[in-house]
Each structure stands twice: as C-alpha cells, then as structure tokens.
Amino acid sequence: AQSVTQLGSHVSVSEGALVLLRCNYSSSVPPYLFWYVQYPNQGLQLLLKYTSAATLVKGINGFEAEFKKSETSFHLTKPSAHMSDAAEYFCAVSERNTDKLIFGTGTRLQVFP
Amino acid sequence: NAGVTQTPKFRVLKTGQSMTLLCAQDMNHEYMYWYRQDPGMGLRLIHYSVGEGTTAKGEVPDGYNVSRLKKQNFLLGLESAAPSQTSVYFCASSTTTGLAGTAGELFFGEGSRLTVL
Numbered sequence: 063a064q065s066v067t068q069l070g071s072h073v074s075v076s077e078g079a080l081v082l083l084r085c086n087y088s089s090s091v092p093p094y095l096f097w098y099v100q101y102p103n104q105g106l107q108l109l110l111k112y113t114s115a116a117t118l119v120k121g122i123n124g125f126e127a128e129f130k131k132s133e134t135s136f137h138l139t140k141p142s143a144h145m146s147d148a149a150e151y152f153c154a155v156s157e158r159n160t161d162k163l164i165f166g167t168g169t170r171l172q173v174f175p
Numbered sequence: 176n177a178g179v180t181q182t183p184k185f186r187v188l189k190t191g192q193s194m195t196l197l198c199a200q201d202m203n204h205e206y207m208y209w210y211r212q213d214p215g216m217g218l219r220l221i222h223y224s225v226g227e228g229t230t231a232k233g234e235v236p237d238g239y240n241v242s243r244l245k246k247q248n249f250l251l252g253l254e255s256a257a258p259s260q261t262s263v264y265f266c267a268s269s270t271t272t273g274l275a276g277t278a279g280e281l282f283f284g285e286g287s288r289l290t291v292l
Binding site for chain 1: 218
C-alpha cells in the first residue's frame with residue numbers, strides 16, 4: 063500500500079533561513095505527489111504537485127520541491143523563510159491507478175524573528 | 176465563490192448520541208472525501224465518493240457512515256458517537272484523481288470540530 067513519511071513533526075528556523083521539510087514515499091511506481099499547507103484554524107490548500115512533467119516543481123509563496131526517484135523523496139524547500147510561512151505542512155501521495163490521496167502526519171514549521 | 180462548505184463548524188456530543196456532518200461543494204466536482212485530523216496522525220481518510228450515489232471506505236471507516244445522494248453534497252454520519260471520534264473533520268472535493276490518469280487538486284472545507292464527552 064502506498065504511504066508517505068514526513069521526518070520531523072516540528073521544524074524551527076529563523077526568518078531568512080533556508081526551509082527544508084522532508085517527505086519520503088512508498089510506492090511501487092512513481093506516484094503523484096503533493097504538498098499542502100494548513101494555516102491555523104483553516105483547511106488545507108495546495109502548495110505544489112508533481113505529476114512527472116518535471117522533477118523540480120515550483121509552487122506558491124516561493125516554495126519548491128524536487129522529485130528524486132532514486133531516494134523516493136519529495137522534499138519541500140524555500141530559500142528564505144518569512145514569518146508568514148509558519149503553518150503545518152503535509153506531504154501526500156496518490157498512486158496513478160487509485161482514487162485516494164494519502165497524507166503524511168504533517169510538519170509544523172515555526173519561524174523566529 | 177463558496178467552494179467547500181462544512182456544517183456545523185463546532186459540535187459537542189455525549190457518548191452514544193448521533194449526528195450528521197454536511198459537506199456541500201459548488202464546483203461541480205465528481206470526487207468528495209471525508210478526512211479526520213488528529214494530533215500527530217495527520218489526515219486519515221474515512222470514506223470517499225467517486226460520484227453521485229457511490230461511496231467507498233477509506234483508511235478508518237469504522238463507526239461512520241456516508242451518503243452521496245446529490246452530487247454537490249456528501250454527508251458523514253456518526254450513529255453512536257464515542258470519545259475516540261473526538262477530532263477535526265475535513266471534507267474535500269476534486270475534479271479528478273490518480274485513477275483518471277491525472278493528479279487533481281483537493282479543495283478543502285474549513286473543518287468541523289467535534290468533541291464527544
């Protein structure tokens with residue numbers, strides 16, 4: 063069964079520092095991969111998605127993620143953190159022959175001034 | 176544009192009571208989902224629907240029932256609430272899924288916070 067693992071339930075960075083949120087997937091074939099963001103007391107919204115068109119995917123708010131098949135990873139990065147990036151981030155996977163989206167356990171990002 | 180609307184947003188139940196959460200979407204999406212979110216466990220799929228009149232079980236379906244009588248609505252029912260069902264429930268909808276050969280974006284409601292005493 064497909065699954066996704068997010069390493070680190072909490073990540074803290076200083077404003078202006080690099081953001082790196084880790085995600086590894088388990089799937090027999092390259093799946094569709096997503097990053098969603100959840101701000102306090104809100105639903106989730108899509109940051110970016112990988113559908114095999116390009117291994118480096120750019121999303122909203124300056125975030126990007128790189129699909130690495132050899133490492134079964136889809137880590138999320140942003141060169142310079144802003145205070146407004148503080149939120150919970152979820153990696154999700156959907157296999158190409160299913161109609162379900164499975165989420166990771168989430169990583170809470172804190173940004174300090 | 177309302178998107179995905181969940182009602183109620185907050186509810187407190189006693190053990191054994193029943194209730195229904197309503198999800199309505201105005202985007203004409205085929206696919207709808209119910210997730211629950213618990214600390215440290217992320218979002219877990221309860222039930223989903225690939226079209227009007229169809230439903231399927233997700234990862235954690237026990238204790239819940241669903242119905243999709245109209246394309247725009249997806250109801251989640253708890254027949255006999257238990258404290259373990261205290262959670263935040265999210266509804267989502269999508270135009271396509273991996274089954275269709277594409278990766279559709281899920282649109283989420285703002286959540287319904289349920290407490291079972």
